[in-house]
Every structure is written in C-alpha cells, then in structure tokens.
Amino acid sequence: MKHPDFAPQFSLHLIDPYAFAKQARRVCQALSFVLLLLGSTSNVWSQSPPFGYAWGKGTQGQLGNGGNSDRSTPVQISSVPGGRTAVAVVAGDVFGAALANDGTVWGWGTGGNGEFGNGTTGSAGFSATPVQANALPGGRITTAIASGYYHVLAQANDGTLWAWGYNVFGQLGNGGTVNKSIPTQVNALPSGRTAIAIGAGAYHSLAVANDGTVWAWGRGDFGQLGNGATANSSVPVLVNALPGGRTAVRVVGSGGVSGASHSLAVANDGTAWAWGPGALGQLGRGSTAASLIPVQVNPLPGGRTFVSIAAGGSHSLAVANDGTAWAWGNNGNGQLGDGTVTLRTSPIQVTSLSGGRTFVGIAGGASYSLAYANDGTVWTWGFGSNGQLGNGSTADSRTPVQATGILVGHKAIAVGAGVNTSLAAVQDNSLPVASCQNVIVSAGAGCTANASIDNGSNDPDSGDTITLTQSPAGPYPLGPTVVTLTVTDSHGATASCSATVTVQDTTAPVPNLTSLPDATGQCSASIATAPTAADNCGGTITGTTSDSLTRTTQGTSTVTWTFNDGHGNTSSQTQNIVVHDTTAPVPVLASLPDATGQCFATIATAPTATDDCRGTITGTTSDSLTRTTQGTSTVTWTFNDGHGNTSSQTQNIVVHDTTAPVPVLASLPDATGQCSATITAAPTATDNCAGTITGTTSDSLTRTTQGTSSVTWTFDDGYGNTSSQTQNIVVQDTTAPVPVLASLPDATGQCSAT
Numbered sequence: 001m002k003h004p005d006f007a008p009q010f011s012l013h014l015i016d017p018y019a020f021a022k023q024a025r026r027v028c029q030a031l032s033f034v035l036l037l038l039g040s041t042s043n044v045w046s047q048s049p050p051f052g053y054a055w056g057k058g059t060q061g062q063l064g065n066g067g068n069s070d071r072s073t074p075v076q077i078s079s080v081p082g083g084r085t086a087v088a089v090v091a092g093d094v095f096g097a098a099l100a101n102d103g104t105v106w107g108w109g110t111g112g113n114g115e116f117g118n119g120t121t122g123s124a125g126f127s128a129t130p131v132q133a134n135a136l137p138g139g140r141i142t143t144a145i146a147s148g149y150y151h152v153l154a155q156a157n158d159g160t161l162w163a164w165g166y167n168v169f170g171q172l173g174n175g176g177t178v179n180k181s182i183p184t185q186v187n188a189l190p191s192g193r194t195a196i197a198i199g200a201g202a203y204h205s206l207a208v209a210n211d212g213t214v215w216a217w218g219r220g221d222f223g224q225l226g227n228g229a230t231a232n233s234s235v236p237v238l239v240n241a242l243p244g245g246r247t248a249v250r251v252v253g254s255g256g257v258s259g260a261s262h263s264l265a266v267a268n269d270g271t272a273w274a275w276g277p278g279a280l281g282q283l284g285r286g287s288t289a290a291s292l293i294p295v296q297v298n299p300l301p302g303g304r305t306f307v308s309i310a311a312g313g314s315h316s317l318a319v320a321n322d323g324t325a326w327a328w329g330n331n332g333n334g335q336l337g338d339g340t341v342t343l344r345t346s347p348i349q350v351t352s353l354s355g356g357r358t359f360v361g362i363a364g365g366a367s368y369s370l371a372y373a374n375d376g377t378v379w380t381w382g383f384g385s386n387g388q389l390g391n392g393s394t395a396d397s398r399t400p401v402q403a404t405g406i407l408v409g410h411k412a413i414a415v416g417a418g419v420n421t422s423l424a425a426v427q428d429n430s431l432p433v434a435s436c437q438n439v440i441v442s443a444g445a446g447c448t449a450n451a452s453i454d455n456g457s458n459d460p461d462s463g464d465t466i467t468l469t470q471s472p473a474g475p476y477p478l479g480p481t482v483v484t485l486t487v488t489d490s491h492g493a494t495a496s497c498s499a500t501v502t503v504q505d506t507t508a509p510v511p512n513l514t515s516l517p518d519a520t521g522q523c524s525a526s527i528a529t530a531p532t533a534a535d536n537c538g539g540t541i542t543g544t545t546s547d548s549l550t551r552t553t554q555g556t557s558t559v560t561w562t563f564n565d566g567h568g569n570t571s572s573q574t575q576n577i578v579v580h581d582t583t584a585p586v587p588v589l590a591s592l593p594d595a596t597g598q599c600f601a602t603i604a605t606a607p608t609a610t611d612d613c614r615g616t617i618t619g620t621t622s623d624s625l626t627r628t629t630q631g632t633s634t635v636t637w638t639f640n641d642g643h644g645n646t647s648s649q650t651q652n653i654v655v656h657d658t659t660a661p662v663p664v665l666a667s668l669p670d671a672t673g674q675c676s677a678t679i680t681a682a683p684t685a686t687d688n689c690a691g692t693i694t695g696t697t698s699d700s701l702t703r704t705t706q707g708t709s710s711v712t713w714t715f716d717d718g719y720g721n722t723s724s725q726t727q728n729i730v731v732q733d734t735t736a737p738v739p740v741l742a743s744l745p746d747a748t749g750q751c752s753a754t
Contacts, residue, residue, distance in 0.1 A: 050076040050085070051084065051085060051086050051098065051100075051106070051130060052064075052077040052086035052423060052425045053075065053407050054074065054075060054421065054422065054424075055074045055075060055387055055388065055403065055421075055422050056071070056387050056389075056390070056418075056421040057070050057387075057388065057418075057419070057421050058070050060094040060095075060109055060126075061108060061109045061110060061126060061127065061128035061129075062091065062095055062096050062418065062421045063096070064077035064078055064096055064128065065078055065129070066078050066128050067128060068128060070386045070387050071387055072390065072392050072393060072394055073391070073404055073405030073407075074390050074403055074404075074406055074407040074424065075406070077108070077129075077423075078130060080106055080130050080132070084100040084101055084104065084106075085100065085425070086098035086100060086414070086425035087099055087100065087414065087425055088145055088416070088425060089415065089423035089424065090145055091147060091416050092115060092147045092148060092150055092152075092418055092419075093149045093150060094109050095108065095110055095111050095116075095418075096108055096418065096421060097133075097145060098423070098425065099142055099143075099144065099145045103141030103142050103143065104133070104135070105117065105132070105133040105142050105145060105154060106131065107131060107152070108128065108131065109126075110125070111125035111165070112125040113150045113151070113179050114164050114165050114166070114179050114180055115147075115150055115151065115152060115164070115166070116133060117133030117165070118132060118134055118182070119182050121181050125181070133164070133182075133183065135183075136156055136183055140157060140160065141156065141157045142155065142157075142162075143155055144197070146198045146200035146206075147200055148166070148202050148204070148253070149203065149255065150165050150166035151163060151165030151166045151171050151172060151200070151203075151205075153200050153205045154183065154198075155195050155196075155197075155198045155207075159194020159195050160194070160195070161189075161195050161207060162183040162184065162186060163180070163183070163205065164182055164183050165179065166203075167180060168203075169203040169218045169219035169232050169234075170218050170235070171203050171204055171217065171219065172186065172234075173205055173217040173236055174186060174187060174234070174235075175187055175234050175235050176234055177234055186205075186207075186217075186236065189236055193211055193213070194209065194210045195207040195209060196208050196249075197248075197251060199250070199263070199264075201224055201262070201263060202261045203219035204225060205217055205218050206239075206252070206253055206263060207236065207251070208248045208249065208265075212248055212249070212268065213238060213239070214239035214242075214251055214265055215237065216236065216237060216239050216263065217236045217237060219232050219259060220233060222261060222277045223276050223290060223293075224253065224262060224263050225237055225239065225263075227239055227292075228240060228293050229292065239265075239293075239294065240293040242265070242273055242294055243296075246267040246268060246269055246271065247267065248266065249268055250266045250309065251264065251265045251266075252265075254282070254314065254316070254364070255311075255313045255419070260276075260314070261277075262282050262283060262314075263275050264297075264309045264310075264311055264316055265294065265309075266306045266308070269305070270305025270306050270307070270321065271299070271305070271306065272296070272309060273294040273295065273296055274291070274297050275292065275294045276290065276291070278291065280315070280329050281328055281329045281330070281343050281346075282311070282316050282330065283297065283316075284297035284298055284316055284345065285297060285345070285346075286345050286346050288345060297316075297347065300320050300347055304321055306321075307320060310362045310363045312335060312364025312365055312368070313419075314329055314330040315327060315330045315364060315367075316328050316329050317350075317363075317364050319361070319371070323358025323359050323360070324358070325349070325359040325371060326349055326350060327347065328344045328345060328348060329343070329344065331344060332367065333368065334381060334383075334398030334399075335364070335365075335367050335369050335381065335382030335383065336369075336382075337381040337382070337398065337399055338399075339351055339398045339399050341398065350369075350371075351399040351400055353373055353400055357373040357377065359371050359374075360374050361414060363416055363417040365382070365383070365417035365418060365420060365422065366383070366420060367383035368381065368382030368383040368389065368417070368420075369417075370416075370417045371400070372413075372414075372415050376410065376411025377408075377412070378390065378415060378424055379401065379402055379403070380400065380422065381398065381400045381401065382396065382397065382398075383396055383420070385420075386421075388417075388421065388422050389403070390403030390404065390405070392404055392405070403422070407424060407426075410426040411426055411427045412424045412427075431489075432458065432459040432466050432488070432489040432495045433458050433495060434486070434487040434496050435455040435458075436485050436497035436499035437454075437499055438453070438499045438502070439499065439501050439502070440502045440504060441501065441503055442504055442505075442506040442507065443478055443503050443504065444507075444536060445536055446475065447477065447503075447505065447535075447537030448474070448477055448478075448503065449474070449476055449501075450474045450475045451474065451476065451501045451503075452470070453470065453483050453485050453499040453501060454485055455499075457495075459489045466487050466489050467488045468485060468487055468488075469486045470483050470485050471484045471486065474501075476503050477503060478504075478505055478567075479502065479503060480500050480501070480502045481502075482500055483499060483501050485497055485498070485499070505567035505569060506569065507536050507537075507569060508563070508565070508569040508570060508571040509533035509538065509564075509569065509571050510533055511571065511573045512531070512533060512540075513531060516561075518556075518575070518577070519576070520577075520579075520580065522579075522580070522582065522583055522612055522613060523552065523581060524550060525550070525578060526550040526577075527549045527575060530542050530543045531561055531575065532563075533563035533571060533573075535565045537565060537567060538567075541563045543561030543562060543563050545559055545560060545562065547559040547560060550577075551577040554579050554580065554581060554643050555578075555579060556578045556579075558574045558576055558577070559574065559575045559577060560572055561573045581612070581613050581644070583611075583612045583613075583645060584639070585609035585610065585617045585639035585640075585645070585646075587607060587608075587610075587619075587639065587647065587649045588607065588608050588610060588616075591649075592651035592652075593651075594632075594652040594653070594654045595625075595652070595653045595654070596654045596655075596656065597654075597656075598655075598657045598659055598689060599655065599657055600626060600655055601626070601653045601655045602625055602627075603625040603635060603651060603653060606620070606637065607619045607637050607649060607651065608639075609647060609649075611639070611641040611645075613641060614641045614643075617640070617641060618639075620638055621635050621636055621637050621638065623635040625653075627655050628655060629655060630656065630719045631656075632653070633652070633653050633655075634652055635650065635651045635653060636649075636650050637651060657688070657717060657720070658721060659689075659721055660687075660722055661686065661690070661693045661715035661721065662686050662687075663684070663686075663695075663713075663723065663725045664684045664685060664692075665683060667725075668683050668726070668728075669727070670727070670729065671711075673729075673730075673731055673732075674732065674733045674735055675704065675731065676704040677703055678703075678729070679727055679729060682694045682695045682697075682713065683695045683713050684715075685725070687717040688717075689719060690717040690718060690719075693717060695714060695715050696713065696714050696716070697712055697714060699711040699712060702729075703731055706731045706732065707730075707732075708730045708731075709728070709729050710726045710727065710728055711726065711727045711728075711729060712725075712726050713726070713727060
C-alpha cells in the first residue's frame with residue numbers, strides 16, 4: 001500500500017459522461033443479448049473477443065495484457081471468459097478496471113489494497129490479466145464504475161453504490177476507514193435517494209442522486225467534498241447546492257498533486273461547476289483561488305454548453321455541445337492541447353481534430369489527456385514519456401495526436417486514464433458474416449493444395465477489418481476435406497461456416513531426367529533400368545513400356561516409356577536404343593601364308609576373320625587368286641561385317657621357278673667331219689615351266705680345226721634357272737689325198753725341170 005502523502009499526479013474516469021446513458025443501455029442490451037444467445041445456434045462470439053485496449057505505463061501489470069512493460073502503441077487487454085467486452089474503462093495508480101457488457105467488473109495490475117474486489121490483498125493482489133470482482137449481492141448488476149488511486153466505486157442498477165479497495169480516508173463511504181477487498185455497500189443516500197451518476201478523485205468519491213443533488217465522501221482537506229469544510233468523511237455528505245436551482249447530471253474528481261484533488265460537475269443547464277484546490281487554475285474560474293463549495297467554471301464562448309467533463313492531475317477537460325473540446329489548469333506538458341505550455345485559468349479550446357472530427361468522450365491522466373471522436377478514433381496529448389499517447393512515441397505533444405497500431409479501425413466507446421496508463425473500450429455493432437463455398441483445386445507439391453473457401457465474408461460495421469482463418473489450415477490432402485472458416489473482426493467477434501475443399505491430382509508425373517541416355521551396344525543393346533518420374537502425389541513412379549528393351553538391329557530405335565500416377569495422369573518419355581557396330585572384323589591369322597608355286601601359284605582357300613557381331617567372316621577379294629608371273633604379288637582380302645565395318649589383310653602369291661631345264665638328250669651326239677664339222681641343230685631341254693627350251697650358245701658351231709672341240713649349250717628358262725650341256729665337234733681327216741690327175745705329167749725341163 002502506498003502512503004497518500006506520496007501519491008503521484010493522476011486522474012481517474014468512469015464511463016464517458018456524455019455517453020453514460022448509452023452505456024447503461026448497452027449493459028442492459030448486453031444482458032438481453034446473452035439471454036437471447038442461450039437459445040440460438042447463430043455464429044456469435046465463438047471465441048473471446050478483445051476485452052479492451054491499453055497503452056502507456058505497464059511495469060506493474062496495469063496494461064492487462066499479461067506483460068509488465070510500457071507500450072507506446074495500444075495492446076489488447078487479455079480476453080475474459082464468455083466473450084465479454086468492456087463498455088467502460090478506468091484506471092488508478094497501478095491498476096486498471098473495466099465494466100463488462102454483462103455488468104461484471106474486472107480488474108488487473110497491482111491491487112494490494114483490495115482494488116480487484118475479489119478478496120485478494122497484498123502480494124496475492126497482483127494479476128497482469130483481468131480477474132473478476134465479486135458479484136454484487138442480491139443479483140444486482142453494475143452499470144457504472146469510477147476509480148481513485150487505489151479504490152473502485154460502482155453504481156448498481158438499483159441505484160445503490162458499492163466500493164472496495166483503499167479506505168484510509170473513508171472513500172468507500174461505509175462509515176469506516178478499513179480497506180475492503182470485496183464490494184461493500186456505500187451508506188445509503190438520505191431520504192431514499194438513488195445514484196444516477198458517480199465519480200472519484202484520488203482519495204474521495206462522488207455521486208449524483210436522482211434528485212440532482214451531489215454527494216461526496218472521503219478525503220476533504222482540500223475542500224474536494226464541496227460542503228464548505230475540509231474534514232474527511234467516511235459517509236456521503238451533501239455538496240452545497242448549485243445556485244439558481246440547478247441540478248447536477250454528472251460529476252468527476254481528479255488525482256491532484258499529493259492528493260490535492262478537485263471536483264467537477266455538469267448542471268442540467270449545461271453549465272460547469274468546480275470546487276477544491278485552484279492554485280494551477282484547475283477550477284476554471286479565471287483565477288487560482290481555491291473553493292470549498294461549487295463555483296462556476298467560466299462559460300464557454302459562443303453560447304456553447306458543457307456536455308462531458310473530466311479531470312486530470314491538476315487540469316480539467318470538457319466536451320461542448322458542438323463537439324469541441326476545452327481545457328484549463330496546469331499545462332506544463334501541453335496537456336491542455338492548445339499548442340502551448342501556458343497555464344490557463346479559464347477554458348481554452350483544444351486544437352481541433354483533423355478531418356472534421358468532433359470530440360465525444362474525454363479523460364485526463366496525471367499530465368496528459370485522452371479523448372475519442374465521433375468516428376471512434378482515439379486522440380491524446382500532453383506528457384508521453386511512458387508511451388501513454390499511444391502514437392508509437394514517448395515524446396510530449398501539445399496538440400492531439402491519434403493513437404495508432406491495432407486500435408486503428410476500432411470504434412472507441414469509452415476511454416480512461418490513470419497516472420500514465422491509457423485505456424479504451426471499443427464497440428462492435430454487428431457480427432462478421434461468414435460465407436463459404438466448396439472449392440476444387442489441383443494438387444501441388446506433396447500432393448496437397450492450399451485453398452480458400454471464403455466466398456465474400458465481411459463485417460457490416462464500417463471501419464472494421466476481418467481476419468480469415470481456416471481449420472484445418474491446409475495445405476489439404478488429396479480428396480475431400482471439410483474445412484471450417486472462422487471470420488474474426490477487429491473486436492474479436494467471430495462467425496464461421498464450413499465447406500469442402502476437394503483436392504484433385506491433375507498433374508502428370510515429371511520425368512526425373514530431362515532426356516534419357518541412349519542405351520548403346522555394338523551388336524545388341526538393352527535398356528537395363530526403367531526410368532522414373534517424380535509425381536506430386538505418387539512420389540517416384542517407374543516407367544512402363546510394351547516395347548522390347550533389347551534390340552539387335554543395327555541403327556537407332558526408340559522405346560516409349562509411360563509414367564502413370566494412378567490418378568488418370570500420364571506422361572511419356574522416349575529413350576533411344578542405339579545398336580552401332582563400330583568394331584571391324586579381326587583376321588583369324590595375324591599374317592596369311594604365302595601361296596607359292598614354280599610356274600604358277602594359286603590361293604586355294606579364302607582367309608577368315610572373327611567379328612564381334614557376325615562371328616566368322618570369310619574374306620573376299622576382286623584380285624586373281626592364280627598368278628603365273630614369276631615373282632611376288634599380293635592379294636588383298638576384305639572382311640566386311642555388313643555393318644559398315646571392314647578390315648583387310650594381304651596375302652602374297654609367290655611364283656618362283658627354281659628348277660633348271662633338263663636336256664632332252666642325256667648326251668649330245670658329236671658333230672663330226674673330215675675337214676670341218678658343224679652342229680646343225682641346237683639341242684633342246686625340257687623345262688617344268690617353259691616347256692621345250694632350245695639351247696643357246698655363243699660358241700662357233702662350225703669347226704675346221706682337226707680334233708675334238710666342245711660347244712656348250714645353255715638352257716635358260718627365263719626365270720633365272722639354267723642348265724648346260726656340251727656337244728663335241730670332231731674334225732678328223734681319215735681320207736688320204738686323191739691326186740687330181742690320175743697320173744701326173746712329167747715335169748720336164750731343158751736344163752732342169754721343176
């Protein structure tokens with residue numbers, strides 16, 4: 001518990017006073033709505049909507065979002081059971097509270113003095129998310145709330161008042177000063193009066209009775225009770241009557257500096273009244289004087305009247321009947337919103353909102369201000385170091401700036417401000433509309449597909465946005481899947497519908513290889529392995545074919561593979577079988593034997609070669625296989641496998657006559673004569689190749705010399721083979737000379753005779 005002497009500057013606010021009657025109706029309508037739903041099957045709050053929004057200081061859980069850090073843009077206050085939403089929000093020093101649409105009250109943050117109203121105190125009185133206050137007894141329903149620094153004030157539907165929390169100054173109004181951790185009834189207003197409006201300052205409480213009188217209790221040392229005294233009161237005391245027979249319609253209290261709170265009221269004629277300390281001009285009377293009784297706030301210019309009021313730490317705020325906003329009092333941080341930091345003792349107009357917007361509801365924090373406009377947007381100005389302006393910055397602003405983030409697009413119906421914590425309740429006028437359609441889609445990767453069944457789901461509320469979620473979320477498997485579409489609007493309201501997503505496999509398998517490798521071979525070729533394809537549904541699919549996978553015919557032929565995923569989708573791919581014999585026949589013999597002969601030679605047998613495809617191949621040639629010409633000649637054999645591959649081999653034919661001619665006569669007869677002898681005929685020899693060969697000689701065939709001489713005959717077959725034979729020529733004179741004259745004449749002479 002904090003000692004009151006060290007209470008920081010702060011302001012509290014109940015439901016926007018201008019909208020008080022509307023809020024009360026909303027609570028009743030909400031209760032009726034809940035009862036109606038008990039017998040309905042319509043799509044309504046099928047999941048908890050956002051309870052409200054908060055931003056600014058959050059180190060003690062006072063943002064209600066489950067965390068404990070400051071936030072410079074709005075965050076959702078954690079949802080509460082039953083789809084409840086806040087219709088009014090207020091904040092104390094380190095806690096927040098809200099009135100839900102079913103009349104329940106919820107609190108969060110640090111509530112060690114019993115501020116949660118659920119029976120917890122001390123360390124047990126801490127929760128960073130909303131917890132429910134105990135119900136009012138007798139079936140009563142709360143219709144309005146207000147908060148001080150550490151206490152909560154509630155107004156019930158029967159006009160009774162209830163309070164809980166810190167009570168040192170008697171601010172709970174039950175006649176005592178003991179803290180209460182559950183709702184405790186404020187002492188009844190005299191003469192059967194009932195409350196129609198409430199307000200609270202840092203340590204005091206206020207109420208307007210059904211007869212227009214104002215009542216106050218709690219701390220009074222600054223004149224904040226308005227009864228002309230400075231004493232505290234633990235029971236309601238009558239605030240001095242407003243002059244001229246006026247009656248009050250709404251009241252508020254401020255946080256003040258060290259508890260120096262002031263109070264404000266709006267009268268039935270649209271005038272505003274204030275009491276308590278005035279050193280910072282917060283009473284708006286044109287001076288800095290204090291007052292122990294209500295004094296009139298200086299009138300607004302142009303005949304405007306006050307409609308809604310609020311109080312900050314030491315500044316005051318109001319909304320006029322024309323939708324303008326006005327402020328007065330302390331302005332050290334720009335909390336008056338007039339673009340200056342000048343203290344004002346009379347109402348000064350807050351800078352107008354952009355876009356022609358007008359102000360509807362307003363609240364004051366310690367040194368900043370908060371309002372919502374006719375379009376539901378939220379605007380802030382003043383001190384911003386904890387992010388309480390909600391615009392993503394921690395800088396001060398002397399003119400209104402719009403709270404941003406997730407609050408944009410939501411229509412505020414109430415705002416509240418603590419010391420440095422801002423709160424907003426939002427309205428959802430209509431539920432979203434879910435519209436579904438059956439969808440047929442083609443399967444993608446993994447044999448699944450994503451698909452939306454949305455068929456124009458919408459939210460009738462202007463400015464609301466919707467979020468679509470599907471369950472299951474997808475991707476969806478092959479075949480039909482029943483999917484539920486949930487449409488969530490900006491406020492968390494949901495509607496749902498269902499439809500069927502049918503995923504069909506319309507994608508043919510895709511071959512794993514862009515092109516299949518040729519199956520090759522010399523004499524034959526076979527495809528050893530069937531190709532595969534990747535299918536989005538069937539995974540790996542092996543191709544099938546009715547074609548022969550082994551081919552022996554030389555050349556290129558094709559096999560067509562079919563990939564069938566079993567879902568009616570096929571693809572095909574061709575693969576070549578290339579039988580290409582590129583190997584020439586190999587001769588059986590490395591070298592062929594010569595075909596030889598004396599006079600001629602003939603190759604009797606063609607050689608052979610071995611072929612990888614054709615087996616034994618017999619050589620062919622166009623050359624003559626018989627040769628008679630002496631010498632070596634060649635026959636070229638060709639081995640052709642019929643596939644365009646040939647090899648060749650040569651074989652020699654060697655005609656080599658090595659036999660000399662043989663003389664016909666073993667010995668030649670002598671050629672004889674008395675005086676001479678002549679060989680008249682050349683001898684012959686028989687040759688194996690040349691036949692009869694006539695001998696030749698260089699010797700003289702006629703001889704005259706007595707005696708025997710020889711002639712050497714040579715037999716040459718013309719192939720380098722010769723033989724020889726000698727023949728004698730015998731000249732032998734065996735005849736004596738025959739005188740010519742039978743008788744010789746006598747040689748006579750005279751003297752002699754010769």
